[in-house]
Amino acid sequence: MTGLDLSGIARVVEDLVLLDTVQFSRPGIGAPVFDQDTGEYIYPQDEILYEGRGAVQVASSPGGVSSLPLPNLPWSDETTSRYRALTPLSAPIAERDMLVTVVAIHPGGDLALLGRQWRVTDPSVAGTLSAVRITALDQVQQTREGSA
Structure with a gap:
């Protein structure tokens, strides 16, 4: 008995939905180094594990407020923004805390x-x-470049 073959459907879905280019990367390891010439911190370079066809969509469930207490605050001011990335099945399985960029x-x-x-x-x-690989995402609220 043979199983159900979704390869034809996967090609159709890829052609209709995976229209953008996404990049999956692992954040660089190590502390930032201060550049005396520019007066800015230089972060270690990220390791790119996948760059290719993909899509980023809002997930169906709404975001919410994290409940991690901070000094003088009973809650975190960071919201959870639920998204999902869609990539071909040939893309590697993403690991927790990898970064996804369009x-x-x-x-x-x-x-x-x-x-x-x-x-x-x-x-x-x-x-x-x-038919496609689905990866759960949370939007990064502040990028490294925006950090002080």
Whole structure:
């Protein structure tokens, strides 16, 4: 008995949905180094594990406020922004805390996605019957360049 073959459906979904270019990277390891010439910190370079076809979409569930207490605050001021990345099944399974960045947008796409980053909250989903790989994301509220 043979199983259900979704490879034809996967190609159709990829052609209809995976229109942008996404990058999955592992944050660079090590402390930033202060550059005397520019007066800015230089962070270790990220390790790129995948760059190719993909899409980033808002997940169906709404975001919320984290409940991690900070000094003098009973809650965290960072919200959870639930998104998901879709990539071909040939893309590697993302690891928790990897960064996902939209690096190119298809013609007519949402330019507001360019350069935005998300953090992988769980390893990519892998299943017996899949047409694309789905990865749970949380939008990064502040990038390294925006940090002081």
